[in-house]
Amino acid sequence: MNAFRVEVRVMPRAALLDPQGQAVEHALQALGFGEVGRVRIGKHLVLELKAASRAEALARARVMCDRLLANPVTEDYEVAVDGEASR
Amino acid sequence: MNAFRVEVRVMPRAALLDPQGQAVEHALQALGFGEVGRVRIGKHLVLELKAASRAEALARARVMCDRLLANPVTEDYEVAVDGEASR
Numbered sequence: 452m453n454a455f456r457v458e459v460r461v462m463p464r465a466a467l468l469d470p471q472g473q474a475v476e477h478a479l480q481a482l483g484f485g486e487v488g489r490v491r492i493g494k495h496l497v498l499e500l501k502a503a504s505r506a507e508a509l510a511r512a513r514v515m516c517d518r519l520l521a522n523p524v525t526e527d528y529e530v531a532v533d534g535e536a537s538r
Numbered sequence: 539m540n541a542f543r544v545e546v547r548v549m550p551r552a553a554l555l556d557p558q559g560q561a562v563e564h565a566l567q568a569l570g571f572g573e574v575g576r577v578r579i580g581k582h583l584v585l586e587l588k589a590a591s592r593a594e595a596l597a598r599a600r601v602m603c604d605r606l607l608a609n610p611v612t613e614d615y616e617v618a619v620d621g622e623a624s625r
Binding site (some may be wrong): 452454460461462472475478479482484486487488489490491492493494495496497498499500501502511514515518519520 | 539541547548549559562565566569571573574575576577578579580581582583584585586587588589598601602605606607
């Protein structure tokens with residue numbers, strides 16, 4: 452088994468409202484950052500994971516996203532296996 | 539002025555507790571993902587920004603992080619200017 456560092460990005464779908472992003476957009480404009488347009492906010496997760504291979508780490512992380520980490524109705528996710536430390 | 543897409547990642551500092559990450563770590567293990575070790579959760583922001591240059595977009599985004607987007611006591615951030623669409 453090797454230890455992998457998996458990076459997961461979960462973002463609200465482009466077509467959906469993102470109230471957190473809109474709040475930050477308005478706050479930035481109120482602070483004088485008039486050059487800011489649309490703001491979208493999602494989550495970034497870093498998971499330490501044991502797996503036999505990089506491909507298995509990626510596959511398991513995708514299952515975790517489908518089952519818990521992302522809401523399939525409202526969010527999209529991307530998974531990257533970032534670093535590899537053999538064990 | 540050009541339009542830039544700026545990506546900002548805000549993560550809890552490594553030395554600090556991350557209760558949201560711990561909650562997800564325990565939930566994943568309870569769901570049978572025993573291979574999961576430490577989980578850290580932060581924010582990922584995507585900002586559309588007008589600026590004269592890529593360097594200016596980066597500099598302005600860093601000021602936004604310092605003033606609003608990240609908590610300097612508890613969080614670290616990274617900024618990347620991702621794509622460029624001239625206008």
